[in-house]
Amino acid sequence: MASKDRILRLKEETRNNILDAACKIVKEEGWQGLSLRKIADAIEYTAPIIYEYFANKEAILQELTKQGYLVLNKDLISAKQSKENPTEQLEAMWLAYWNFAFENKEMYQLMFGVEMTTCHMVAFPEVQTPYDLFTETIIEVMGDKNADDDTICQKYYTYYSVVHGLISINLVGNGLPNDMNLQILKDAIIGITRSLN
Amino acid sequence: MASKDRILRLKEETRNNILDAACKIVKEEGWQGLSLRKIADAIEYTAPIIYEYFANKEAILQELTKQGYLVLNKDLISAKQSKENPTEQLEAMWLAYWNFAFENKEMYQLMFGVEMTTCHMVAFPEVQTPYDLFTETIIEVMGDKNADDDTICQKYYTYYSVVHGLISINLVGNGLPNDMNLQILKDAIIGITRSLN
């Protein structure tokens, strides 16, 4: 029966409404301001109805985290595709990572534990993707040098540390002047990239 | 009267008991597990008594943050004093910073907003000290080259980003293998230091 489908569609819609409402509240009031009752209010239901769609609050955060990774991974892929040269690809990807963080500050906080508790329950596959994309490109930059996995991994975390660190510093405090940020970011990336060859 | 002093001493002791109890609870259950009622329980009082010693919970966190900075600053100073050469001093200081983070994980989280909301209310002077200590040493490493403040600041944040980033990554997730951590850390520090001359 088609009515089944319609109902399923409605349920799916409500589920999305919950996630959207959560996003909106967080953007307006931060993670501290998010509560199930506020979400319920926004979607014009009472709080317990949320448990028909999510096991608990944590499950909502997990779903939002997943969505965050989907956007980030998309951004990283299109950044890579925007360049030909692997070195330029790598730089573009880290810049895309940087931009994602500031265009989606709250998401970034949730995904990476900046001023906010992450939900590292069941790690879903999307979490692995940035690592795969970056290390893949790092290998390309290094060329035919048959570097072992440990070296690749180490190089990745060197990039990751400085980029994530700089992002965190900006998200937590008042932030640095914008030009200084970009200078540090690009200098660091160039420096690490140089160490790849 | 001497009894006044005794009472003042007792009040001071209770204040410290509150802070100590908070530390103990956090070490055992994490920041999520900390509550005023648990603190009160630990010091064998009821919850409202805490408001005789602190304006609110945030004030307790602020005091703990301050204490954290006092320890960190002491560590940084004694690290600097342990070496003669400015370059070695700088390396020893960042290593001390690193060690502080892992010997006082919860404190570090509170002070720098890793998986935990910081209390950046009224910035107290101790927060500035690490910056002063590091930049001072950076200037010494750079020698007579009359570098402007912006350059010094930028170099500091380059160090800071990679060290804080790597610490954050370790505190949030499962953490990297220990030898890889130290290799990344030391390589990064050496790399940035080389860029100073």
Added chain:
DNA sequence: AATATTATCTAACAGCGTTAAATTATTTAT
């Protein structure tokens, strides 16, 4: 139209930070 199923809500629980008022303990003054 009566029954079964689903959707939704109301009410409640235990915990949280916080406040005001009542109570107990201690100090001061007579």
Added chain:
DNA sequence: ATAAATAATTTAACGCTGTTAGATAATATT
């Protein structure tokens, strides 16, 4: 030493949180 004043501490409550169970309303099935 007793009464009054002050200080220390507790009890009770408020509004908030996530969450659960049970009652009610709406819909679907027979």
